[in-house]
Amino acid sequence: MKKVIMGNHSVSHGVMASEVKVISAYPITPQTHIVELLSEMCGNGDIDAKFIKVESEHSAMAACVGASAAGSRAFTATSSQGLLLMHEMLHWAVGARLPIVLANVNRAVGPPWSIWTDQNDSLSQRDVGWLQIYCESNQETQDTIPQAFKIAEELQMPVMIVLDAFFLSHTYEIVDIITKEEVRKFLPEYKPEIKIDTKDPHSFGNLGGPDVYMELRYMIQEAMEKGIDVIKRVDKEFEEVFGRGYGLIQPYRCDDAETILVTSGTVSSTTRAVIDQMRDEGIKIGSLKIRVFRPFPFEEVFEVLSKAKKVAVIDRNISFGNGGIFYQEIKSALYGRTDIPIVGYIAGLGGRDITPSVIREIADKAIGDDKPERYINWIGVKK
Amino acid sequence: MFNYLEYVREENFPHIWCSGCGDGIVLKALIRAMEATGMSRDEAVMVSGIGCSSRTPGYVDINTLHTTHGRAIPFATGVKHANPGLKVIVVTGDGDATAIGGNHFIHAARRNIDLTVLLYNNYIYGMTGGQCSPTTPIGYKASTAQFGNIEPTFNISGLAIAAGASFVARADVYNAKQCEKMIGLALEKKGFSLVEILTPCPTAFGRRNKMASPVKLMEWLRDHVVSGAKWEKLSEEDREGKIRSGILIDVDKPEYTEEYKKLTEKLRAV
Numbered sequence: 001m002k003k004v005i006m007g008n009h010s011v012s013h014g015v016m017a018s019e020v021k022v023i024s025a026y027p028i029t030p031q032t033h034i035v036e037l038l039s040e041m042c043g044n045g046d047i048d049a050k051f052i053k054v055e056s057e058h059s060a061m062a063a064c065v066g067a068s069a070a071g072s073r074a075f076t077a078t079s080s081q082g083l084l085l086m087h088e089m090l091h092w093a094v095g096a097r098l099p100i101v102l103a104n105v106n107r108a109v110g111p112p113w114s115i116w117t118d119q120n121d122s123l124s125q126r127d128v129g130w131l132q133i134y135c136e137s138n139q140e141t142q143d144t145i146p147q148a149f150k151i152a153e154e155l156q157m158p159v160m161i162v163l164d165a166f167f168l169s170h171t172y173e174i175v176d177i178i179t180k181e182e183v184r185k186f187l188p189e190y191k192p193e194i195k196i197d198t199k200d201p202h203s204f205g206n207l208g209g210p211d212v213y214m215e216l217r218y219m220i221q222e223a224m225e226k227g228i229d230v231i232k233r234v235d236k237e238f239e240e241v242f243g244r245g246y247g248l249i250q251p252y253r254c255d256d257a258e259t260i261l262v263t264s265g266t267v268s269s270t271t272r273a274v275i276d277q278m279r280d281e282g283i284k285i286g287s288l289k290i291r292v293f294r295p296f297p298f299e300e301v302f303e304v305l306s307k308a309k310k311v312a313v314i315d316r317n318i319s320f321g322n323g324g325i326f327y328q329e330i331k332s333a334l335y336g337r338t339d340i341p342i343v344g345y346i347a348g349l350g351g352r353d354i355t356p357s358v359i360r361e362i363a364d365k366a367i368g369d370d371k372p373e374r375y376i377n378w379i380g381v382k383k
Numbered sequence: 384m385f386n387y388l389e390y391v392r393e394e395n396f397p398h399i400w401c402s403g404c405g406d407g408i409v410l411k412a413l414i415r416a417m418e419a420t421g422m423s424r425d426e427a428v429m430v431s432g433i434g435c436s437s438r439t440p441g442y443v444d445i446n447t448l449h450t451t452h453g454r455a456i457p458f459a460t461g462v463k464h465a466n467p468g469l470k471v472i473v474v475t476g477d478g479d480a481t482a483i484g485g486n487h488f489i490h491a492a493r494r495n496i497d498l499t500v501l502l503y504n505n506y507i508y509g510m511t512g513g514q515c516s517p518t519t520p521i522g523y524k525a526s527t528a529q530f531g532n533i534e535p536t537f538n539i540s541g542l543a544i545a546a547g548a549s550f551v552a553r554a555d556v557y558n559a560k561q562c563e564k565m566i567g568l569a570l571e572k573k574g575f576s577l578v579e580i581l582t583p584c585p586t587a588f589g590r591r592n593k594m595a596s597p598v599k600l601m602e603w604l605r606d607h608v609v610s611g612a613k614w615e616k617l618s619e620e621d622r623e624g625k626i627r628s629g630i631l632i633d634v635d636k637p638e639y640t641e642e643y644k645k646l647t648e649k650l651r652a653v
Contacts, residue, residue, distance in 0.1 A: 026483070027511035027527070028452075036512070036526045043530050053515055053527050053534070055482035056453065081451055113449065 002176050007168040008033035010138040010175050011103045011161075014145025015075050016047045017183040020101075021190075022067035022074045024052035024060045026082060029115050030165045031105045034077040057082035061089035061102075068098035069204055071195030073149060075100070079165065080107035080121045087125065090158075094129030094220060096205065099152030099159070099190075101145065102130070106265065106316075107165045108350040116351020117165035119265070119317035123293075123325045129220050131159040131227060132293040134264045138173040140246055143238065146178070146187050147246075150234045153190055155223045165351065167266040178242065186241045224295040231292055248297040250289040251304045253279060257286030259367050260305055262313040262330055264290045267354050271314070274359040285363060290326060301333045310341050312366035314359070316348040323376035343372050347379040390414045390424075392444050399438055403589075403597025405556035405582030409503060410439055412559055416567035427470045430459040432484060435510045435584070436476040436503035453484025456491045459498050467640040470570070473500040477518040478508045481537050485517070492546035492575045496639040499569045500577045504539060505584040513587030524591040540579045544632045549574030551631045555581035557604035561628065568630070574638045581608065581626070 005013070011034045015023070023042065025035040035051075042051040050067075054060045057078050064074040078086060083104050093100050104122050108114035122132060133148065135141040141163050148159040163169055194202055208216060231248060239245035252272050254260055263271045268289035278285045288304050290297075305311050311334075315324025322328060327344030334342060345362045348354040358379060365377070391414070400406045417427070428446040431437035432455035440447035446469075450458040455473045463471045480488045480502050491498060507525055508514040515525035517537045524531055543551045550572040554562035562580060569576035583589065583600030594600050609617065611629030 027508050027514040029511055032511050032514070032526075036514075039527045040529055051527070055485060055517070085452075110451070111449075 002174055004172050005138060005175050005177075006033065006170055006172050007138045007141055007163055008105070008170070009037050010142035011077060011145060011163070012037035012041065013175070013177050014142040016041050017178045017180050018146045018149050018187060019073065019180055019183070020047065020049050020075045020149075021072035022050050022052065022064065023076065024054055024063035024067070024074070025076050025078070026054055026057045026060045028057070028079045028082040030107060030169045031077045031079040031082070031103070033169070034103060034105075057085040058089060061086040061093065061100075064100045064102075065089060065093055065096060065098055068093070068100050069096065069196050071190070071192050071197070073190045074098075075102070077103040077105070079105040080109055083121045083125060084109065087128070090125055090128045090130060093158040095216070097156040097220075099149070099156055101148045101152055102158065102160045103145070104160055104162050105165050105169045106162055114350045115165065117167060117316070118349045118351065119162075119315075119325070122160060122162045123317050123319075125160070126294065126325065129157070129224070130294065131155075131157055131224070132162060133159065134162045134291055134293055135168065136266055136268050136289065136291075138168065138171070138175045139244070141168065142175055142178065143242065143244055143246070146183050147234050147238050149190075150187050150237075151227065151231055153192075154230055154234070155227055157220070157223050157227070162265070164266045182241065186238055227295040228297060228299075246291055248292040249300050249304065250291060252287045252289070254286035254288060254304050254307070256284055257307075258284040258309045259286075259363065260308040260311050261285070261287045261359070261363060261366070262290065262305075262311060262326060263287055264293070264326060265316065267314055267316065267348070267359070270354060270356055271359050274356050274363065277356070278360075278363060283367070285367070293326075293329070296329055296333065298333045301330065302337060305330070305334060306338050306340070308340060310366055311343070312362055313342065313344045314354070314362060315344060315346050316354070318346055318349065327376070341372065342375070343369075344376045345379050346376065352380065385415060385418075387411060387414055390417065390444055391442050395441050398442060400435060401584075401586040403583065403585040403600070404435065404509075405505070406435055406439065406503060408556040408559050409501065409562065409580050409582060410442060412556075412563040413439075413501065413566055414443070415563045416570060419563075419567050420570050422470055422570065426468065427472065428459075428462050429472045429474060430455045430462065431474040432476075432479040433510070434476040434479045434508065435505070436474055436501075437479060439474045453479055453482070454487065455479065456484060456487040456498065456500070460491060460496060463496060463498060463640055464643075467497070467644070471498050472570070473498050475500065475502050477502065477504045477506065477537075477539065478516040481517045481539055481542070489542065489546040492543045492548040492577070494639040495547060495549055495574045495636050497573055498575055499572070500575070501566065501569070502539060502577060502579050503582050504579055505582050505588060507584050507588040509584045509587040513591060519588075523588075525588075526591075540577065540631050543575075543577045543579075547575075547636070548577050548632065549636045550576035550633050551579070552577070553579045553581070553626070553628045553631060555604045555608045555628060556583070557601050558608065558610070558628065561610060565630070568633075572633070574636055
């Protein structure tokens with residue numbers, strides 16, 4: 001059934017259809033609609049889940065850890081400062097190998113206080129070991145939730161799905177709403193091999209000395225590497241049931257492109273419109289959306305970008321002292337395998353709009369400058 | 384007429400509070416109390432966390448620090464420690480101070496550090512759209528308790544007293560003069576002082592609980608809050624369902640930064 005719904009509610013519908021058993025959350029703008037609708041669904045029986053109200057985001061993730069360890073499918077949603085407060089528990093979910101799914105609405109971090117979008121909240125959690133998937137539309141956001149649970153449960157790894165504040169979270173779009181009955185054909189019931197069970201007792205969270213710690217970390221990396229194929233397969237299986245697939249990355253008009261703009265999130269749709277415009281002018285340009293950020297799809301990215309003559313990366317984030325975070329990742333994917341110039345552009349921090357003219361400015365700069373003086377360029381900074 | 388303009392940042396008005404919100408009444412009571420105590424505005428610091436109450440420092444023309452959710456008290460502790468000569472006022476709410484920041488609230492009271500905490504209790508998370516807070520009464524509705532809350536609530540003043548605060552008072556915005564008086568006493572008290580201020584939220588609390596009209600919530604305060612003197616005359620039976628306002632505890636105890644200074648002097652004198 002098709003409905004016009006907001007991005008946040010598309011997350012709630014994805015969670016409902018995935019038959020999650022425990023939801024634990026704490027309010028934070030601009031995420032709150034997600035859990036408010038879920039609270040309503042728990043009340044009226046649309047979803048047979050327990051809703052745990054807690055006193056902070058740290059507790060929300062701790063409750064998800066407990067619920068998941070007890071063998072339940074667990075979900076939470078948060079944003080910005082809330083995600084940062086969860087940080088300790090994010091590590092715990094990974095180390096304990098719990099397949100929790102979290103929706104993070106990308107919101108800039110304070111101070112100064114901001115409720116508008118940028119990616120520094122989720123990208124500063126890059127190294128904790130959560131899989132990260134960046135969404136572009138309400139449909140993709142909804143569909144990524146059951147995909148995330150399937151991936152998480154197969155790998156025994158937690159998955160974060162990410163959407164832009166306001167540009168997606170509060171924007172209404174047509175969504176083909178999935179149902180539990182349909183999702184059952186795709187996502188099997190969660191049956192963990194090990195769980196907290198009085199009939200089969202285990203001890204969780206023990207001391208891991210230098211003799212075992214490293215092996216456990218190796219296994220997490222192994223799961224991440226295996227994740228690339230699992231995500232691809234799960235996406236295909238989803239497509240077989242629902243007719244929609246999203247891939248690890250999404251190249252657009254890249255086949256003969258001399259310049260490729262790399263994007264993520266909602267900027268990707270705007271970029272495609274600019275690509276079409278420039279193609280009409282006869283400019284050989286394309287774009288590449290990075291959907292799956294962790295595990296990073298090195299081979300797939302190389303495959304597309306290595307055919308170009310120049311790569312421009314648009315980052316709505318900044319790693320202070322280095323540069324755009326997607327820029328760094330793209331560089332590492334191409335390192336030693338090609339010598340095409342890769343240039344980074346920082347734009348749209350704290351919710352500043354990335355309009356078609358901003359993207360056009362980036363594209364023109366990238367094309368026009370054969371030997372860029374700077375590899376990290378700020379777009380639209382007021383003097 | 385009292386000139387409030389001298390104490391506010393006019394450029395930040397109009398304020399963000401909804402019509403019918405009681406926070407503006409607290410702001411004015413606070414300004415009058417500050418004026419009455421004759422405190423130096425340059426030596427006053429106002430620290431807040433997150434929520435509607437925590438917007439207050441944006442409007443007051445003194446040194447202000449708007450911090451993260453639940454952490455106003457730890458930030459304020461840092462300020463007070465670094466410069467014990469400052470008058471440090473914390474502005475917070477029921478969600479900010481007793482949920483996400485609950486641990487800090489009880490430990491600051493236990494230490495009896497010289498902070499004046501004004502806690503606006505509106506029984507709800509107002510700013511994020513009406514989620515159930517630790518003071519949402521049983522049976523009342525919130526966006527995360529759409530069929531009525533089942534969790535018992537905190538008695539915030541009782542919590543502070545039990546934790547060791549040296550001054551605790553309760554006030555409400557219907558009785559604005561008493562609110563001003565309690566804030567004044569708290570500002571003058573050395574040690575951890577709390578004024579729990581009951582304030583209406585028609586938008587996020589009232590609308591869900593058949594009190595959408597700001598007048599109804601004000602009438603609720605009028606009919607349920609009983610000041611100390613009157614409270615004493617009420618029978619046990621008549622106290623049922625009523626809330627006591629006024630000074631709940633006022634004792635003198637060693638203050639933390641002074642004790643810290645004494646200890647340092649003692650150790651260095653050896």
